Each structure stands twice: as structure tokens, then as C-alpha cells.
Amino acid sequence: MxxxxxxxxxxxxxxxxxxxxxxxxxxxxxxxxxxxxxxxxxxxxxxxxxxxxxxxxxxxxxxxxxxxxxxxxxxxxxxxxxxxxxxxxxxxxxxxxxxxxxxxxxxxxxxxxxxGKEKFESYKQIMNRDKCVIDVEITLIKDKVPNPKKRSDYKISSIDYLSLEKNKLVFYEAKHYTNSEIRSRTTPKVFNQIKRYEEELVQHKNEILDSYKLVLQNLIDLNILKNQFIPSKFEVNFNPFLIVFDVDKNEKDDKHLQKLRTHLGERLILKLKKSIRLETNLV
Missing domain, CATH: 3.90.1150 (Aspartate Aminotransferase, domain 1)
Structure with missing residues (x-):
């Protein structure tokens, strides 16, 4: 980018x-x-x-x-x-x-x-009015292959949403429980995806802060953002969270979830499938 x-x-x-x-x-x-x-x-x-x-x-x-x-x-x-x-x-x-x-x-x-199912479940979380969600589908990465010949040669990765939490800009990636990117015998693809997001957030910190200062003012001026406390100063959280939706197993019974937890710790948030009651980490 x-x-x-x-x-x-x-x-x-x-x-x-x-x-x-x-x-x-x-x-x-x-x-x-x-x-x-x-x-x-x-x-x-x-x-x-x-x-x-x-x-x-x-x-x-x-x-x-x-x-x-x-x-x-x-x-x-x-x-x-x-x-x-x-x-x-x-x-x-x-x-x-x-x-x-x-x-x-x-x-x-x-x-x-x-x-799609993944976007539908993700937007249930995004549309939670208790959260101050200020952006979605945020393109942080634009890679291109050597000597690109067509549009598909450019790889675009967008993190799902951004929330203003107290004085922090916090980024969230969302995956459905069945998504192959969170499953691997070796290293899940999502690990590399999160790592690249982390690098981009650090590299573009000042641009991100300047942009969202203006965005917040736009949202206020257009009466889109209502009844929210907006701090005069805020910082970027460089560690994106991963939300996994429709989980229907205990962490201890799923090796893929265990691998995610070991790598991400509290940055992994599991959302249970409806009617399933399991021991898990919820926001």
C-alpha cells in the first residue's frame, strides 16, 4: 500500500x-x-x-x-x-x-x-450499536505480482472492521468457523494475514491517525455517529483481533482453535453457534 x-x-x-x-x-x-x-x-x-x-x-x-x-x-x-x-x-x-x-x-x-455466510455473521457483530464502529472493509494491503498483466495480479486484502474503543483504533478480522484459512496441519494462512496487517498498521500509523481524525469529524457532521464519546486524541492498536463465528466445539476439543489461541492469545474471540453452550472466550 x-x-x-x-x-x-x-x-x-x-x-x-x-x-x-x-x-x-x-x-x-x-x-x-x-x-x-x-x-x-x-x-x-x-x-x-x-x-x-x-x-x-x-x-x-x-x-x-x-x-x-x-x-x-x-x-x-x-x-x-x-x-x-x-x-x-x-x-x-x-x-x-x-x-x-x-x-x-x-x-x-x-x-x-x-x-455470504461469513459476511452475514460478521455484520451481526459490526451492527452492534454498543460498539463505536467507524469503518469497514479497510484495505491495508495492496500487493502486486512481478510484471502484472491483469487486475487479478494485484492482491488486495481488507480487514473487516474498525472500532473506536476508548482512545484506541482497534481492528478486527472475522472468519467463519469453517473457513480454511484458520485451519492447517502446519501454519494457518490467517497467521500471515494478521502479520501483514500488523506491519501495515505500524508503517502507516500517521496516515491512519490523520485519516480517522477527519473521518470522525465527517461522521459527526453528517449525523451518522450519534451518542458516542469521541476522544480528542487516540492511538492505533497495532495488534488486530481475530473473531471466529459459529463455533460449535470446545477449544480443548479442536486442535485448530488451540493453535489459534496459542498464537493470538486474548486477541482470539470465539462466537458460539446459536443454541450451543461451550466454554470459550467471549467479548
């Missing part, structure tokens, strides 16, 4: 969103008041997530002064690949079955068809 950037500097973008919010029929008002959606600040843009899927990307058209949306066609009831754009919520392409981003329930219904 070269430079880590998050945050919206463009005040006109923020003002345009707040103007839309004053209209209770606008897509932005409905998105902001939908407790199942999570709005994440990117670099001069926003992503709106529903259970791990990006429902739309929002940016600002500086020349014509409107909010531009980009939504995958499959979420608009179109089977073709690619994206449709919107102008202040209105879908511009006449082929779109859904005509406005304000049709949140219809879009969510389409999104549900594409939600």
Missing part, C-alpha cells in the same frame, strides 16, 4: 448531503435512518453497506453540484454486469427496474441474494 487516505475534505459534498437529509423522502434521509445499513467514509466518497455488500458508492460531481451514486446492476434487478449511476438518488439509466435509491427495501431484497 502506498498511502492510506480516508475522509471527505469537500465541504460542498457534506452540505449537499445535509440538504438532502432535510427532505424525508430523499434516498439519503432513508439510508441514514435505516438501522440495517452502515455508511463508511472513503477518500472523498461514501460507501453504503448492507450485510457486507456495498449497496452504493456516493461521490460529489463538482462541476454540476450533485450527489453521484454508483450501484451494481444486480442490486437494481438487472442481471447484466456493471453499474448504473444516479443523480441525487434518481437512477439515470431507463433500463433499471428500480428508479430511485430511496427504494431501499427493494434494493436490500436484491442484495440479500448475494450475501
Amino acid at each position: 502506498s498511502i492510506f487516505k480516508r475522509g471527505i475534505h469537500n465541504q460542498q459534498f457534506l452540505d449537499a448531503l445535509n440538504t438532502l437529509y432535510s427532505d424525508k423522502n430523499s434516498f439519503w434521509y432513508k439510508m441514514l435512518n435505516d438501522n440495517e445499513l452502515l455508511i463508511a467514509v472513503r477518500n472523498e466518497s461514501l460507501n453504503v453497506y448492507y450485510n457486507g455488500q456495498s449497496l452504493c458508492k456516493l461521490s460529489f460531481n463538482q462541476r454540476k453540484k450533485y450527489i453521484k451514486g454508483e450501484t451494481h446492476k444486480k442490486y437494481l434487478s438487472i442481471t447484466n454486469k456493471g453499474y448504473f449511476t444516479s443523480h441525487n438518488g434518481v437512477i439515470l439509466n431507463k433500463k433499471s427496474i428500480i428508479k430511485n435509491l430511496a427504494e431501499i427495501d427493494s434494493i436490500k431484497k436484491n442484495v440479500k441474494k448475494h450475501i
